[in-house]
Amino acid sequence: xTSDFSSIxxxxxxxxxxxxxxxxxxxxxxxxxxxxxxxxxxxxxxLWSTVTEGRERRQFSGQHDPRDIGDIVAxxxxxxxxxxxxxxxxxxxxxSLATVDIGDATSRARVELWVSEIESVPAFARVxxxxxxxxxxxxxxxxxxxxx
Amino acid sequence: xEMAGRGSMRSASPPERSEVNVEATHRLQQSAGNAAxxxxxxxLQRRADVTVQRDKTAEQLDADYKAAVVTxxxxxxxxxxxxxxxxxxxxxxxxxxxxxxxxxxxxxLATMSGVSQTRILTPIAAKDRDAAFQSLIRTGHQDLALVxxxxxxxxxxxxxxxxxxxxxxxxxxxAVPVESARVRSVLLxxxxxxxxxxxxxxxxxxxxxxxxxxDIIIRLKALTIDQILALRAGxxxxxxxxxxxxxxxxxxxxxxxxxxxxxxxxxxxxxxxxITKDVKFVSTGTFxxxxxxxxxxxxxxxxxxxxxGKYKLRVGPPGSGPTTGDADYPIxxxxxxxxxxxxxxxxxxxxxxxxxxxxxxxxxFEKGQGAETSVPDIVLAHESGHMVLGASDEYANASVPGRAxxxxxxxxxxxxxxxxxxxxxxxxxxxxxxxxxxxxFPGRTISIVK
Numbered sequence: 001x002t003s004d005f006s007s008i009x010x011x012x013x014x015x016x017x018x019x020x021x022x023x024x025x026x027x028x029x030x031x032x033x034x035x036x037x038x039x040x041x042x043x044x045x046x047l048w049s050t051v052t053e054g055r056e057r058r059q060f061s062g063q064h065d066p067r068d069i070g071d072i073v074a075x076x077x078x079x080x081x082x083x084x085x086x087x088x089x090x091x092x093x094x095x096s097l098a099t100v101d102i103g104d105a106t107s108r109a110r111v112e113l114w115v116s117e118i119e120s121v122p123a124f125a126r127v128x129x130x131x132x133x134x135x136x137x138x139x140x141x142x143x144x145x146x147x148x
Numbered sequence: 149x150e151m152a153g154r155g156s157m158r159s160a161s162p163p164e165r166s167e168v169n170v171e172a173t174h175r176l177q178q179s180a181g182n183a184a185x186x187x188x189x190x191x192l193q194r195r196a197d198v199t200v201q202r203d204k205t206a207e208q209l210d211a212d213y214k215a216a217v218v219t220x221x222x223x224x225x226x227x228x229x230x231x232x233x234x235x236x237x238x239x240x241x242x243x244x245x246x247x248x249x250x251x252x253x254x255x256x257l258a259t260m261s262g263v264s265q266t267r268i269l270t271p272i273a274a275k276d277r278d279a280a281f282q283s284l285i286r287t288g289h290q291d292l293a294l295v296x297x298x299x300x301x302x303x304x305x306x307x308x309x310x311x312x313x314x315x316x317x318x319x320x321x322x323a324v325p326v327e328s329a330r331v332r333s334v335l336l337x338x339x340x341x342x343x344x345x346x347x348x349x350x351x352x353x354x355x356x357x358x359x360x361x362x363d364i365i366i367r368l369k370a371l372t373i374d375q376i377l378a379l380r381a382g383x384x385x386x387x388x389x390x391x392x393x394x395x396x397x398x399x400x401x402x403x404x405x406x407x408x409x410x411x412x413x414x415x416x417x418x419x420x421x422x423i424t425k426d427v428k429f430v431s432t433g434t435f436x437x438x439x440x441x442x443x444x445x446x447x448x449x450x451x452x453x454x455x456x457g458k459y460k461l462r463v464g465p466p467g468s469g470p471t472t473g474d475a476d477y478p479i480x481x482x483x484x485x486x487x488x489x490x491x492x493x494x495x496x497x498x499x500x501x502x503x504x505x506x507x508x509x510x511x512x513f514e515k516g517q518g519a520e521t522s523v524p525d526i527v528l529a530h531e532s533g534h535m536v537l538g539a540s541d542e543y544a545n546a547s548v549p550g551r552a553x554x555x556x557x558x559x560x561x562x563x564x565x566x567x568x569x570x571x572x573x574x575x576x577x578x579x580x581x582x583x584x585x586x587x588x589f590p591g592r593t594i595s596i597v598k
Binding site: 028029030031032033050051052053054055088089090091092093094095096097114115116144145146148 | 404406407408499500501502503504505506510511513517518519530531534540541543544545546547548562564565
């Protein structure tokens with residue numbers, strides 16, 4: 001079910017050992033390439049992207065330090081990402097969505113922008129930068145997503 | 149016997165020759181100012197009191213003639229030559245080169261008259277018509293020059309007048325009688341072609357204005373788009389030419405499936421359709437030296453490469469028979485850099501990203517996307533397809549449900565998957581022109597063809 005984005009964030013951060021929470025990030029289209037990342041609160045991750053050398057779809061999964069994703073959720077909270085809304089009436093041509101979904105076993109919520117809007121929304125840009133930094137680390141630089 | 153009878157020897161009285169010289173000099177003053185010919189005329193005037201020696205032997209006459217030729221004294225040369233019979237004149241004329249014949253013809257025009265003059269002029273014209281023609285032009289005898297041109301083919305007339313100055317050509321044109329339409333047309337065509345070659349567009353317009361509408365259209369169709377635009381600018385004082393050069397113009401707005409409405413301009417010219425969009429290129433990010441200009445130029449070049457000359461607008465029947473506007477009009481598409489344009493493209497120096505366009509502005513990333521090191525030309529053309537033509541994307545995008553997806557190597561499709569080399573603008577991307585052009589060609593069938 002859809003829930004309030006900020007409530008889920010608050011719940012996640014309110015637990016000493018959060019379980020069942022997850023964070024998804026997705027950007028792009030088949031034309032310019034897509035990147036998708038799924039992070040579990042326990043440090044499990046699943047990434048794939050076609051923004052790679054030769055536009056090959058590359059997939060990565062595994063376990064990382066749960067504090068990495070916890071730090072990103074904390075950043076989401078500080079940046080009040082839940083307040084982010086579209087700033088343009090319609091998407092650009094060749095535009096695509098950049099989304100951050102957050103949830104737990106029973107609820108989920110989304111924040112979305114058009115890629116062309118990100119530069120105009122610093123809160124989203126800063127959160128995205130943290131997510132992309134983690135994606136690049138976990139893919140050992142294979143995923144070249146720039147978030148633009 | 150080579151010497152002519154004494155009765156045919158010319159011995160014009162000084163006053164008569166002076167009159168001829170005054171007239172010839174006056175004509176020269178009206179001419180383009182051929183200094184050498186003017187010098188000759190002055191020299192001939194100074195020699196106006198020279199008379200022919202009636203008691204010369206053939207050998208003496210020949211020696212005097214040769215001496216005059218060698219020293220470039222063409223008045224005495226003409227007078228001595230007149231002392232020979234017709235065969236003697238022809239044989240000596242045959243030995244002279246083109247320039248010498250011009251001088252001799254000019255001298256005969258200035259110093260002789262009647263039968264004597266004819267005895268010199270006729271063999272020169274027979275041997276070298278162009279020498280006679282050039283002499284007549286330089287001495288202001290346009291009417292006689294036209295007589296020489298009359299019997300010639302169009303090509304030969306054009307060859308004779310090809311080297312004339314614009315002033316000489318204009319004076320020759322002014323002398324063409326109304327009944328000599330063919331000669332006039334050839335002269336106008338020479339003037340037209342010379343003006344076009346020299347990018348003298350007001351002169352070209354003046355020449356063009358002398359033709360019939362049908363002949364004007366033939367010539368307009370042979371121009372390039374840049375030439376007809378220059379002519380259009382140079383023809384503002386010729387009201388008659390404007391509708392022949394420009395059939396119509398209109399701004400148009402096409403809206404893509406994302407809801408972005410793009411406005412560009414269409415100019416329907418006699419030789420083709422020109423679609424333009426003025427763009428203000430804005431530098432953002434960090435460019436290396438010269439790289440901003442290079443990327444701007446690449447956008448412009450990519451539009452030309454992928455969109456210009458790919459299709460034609462065809463206007464024709466069915467209808468009530470052929471009409472003047474029926475033709476194939478090649479389509480030219482251009483991005484025009486303009487610092488005052490309302491539409492901006494932000495060129496992001498040193499950055500990677502997904503280039504995109506909106507109704508009011510666009511973003512192009514110098515480094516391309518992903519592993520690319522430079523945004524590909526085809527991407528620049530693709531993005532321009534949005535902003536110039538208002539063409540929609542043709543690849544799947546979850547955020548645009550219901551989009552028409554294509555798999556036919558379209559420039560607006562996913563050429564990354566289908567193959568960049570085969571990607572091309574499709575006629576459907578130009579289809580809006582059919583509706584637009586209907587206002588300029590009412591009742592005609594209009595289509596887009598390769």
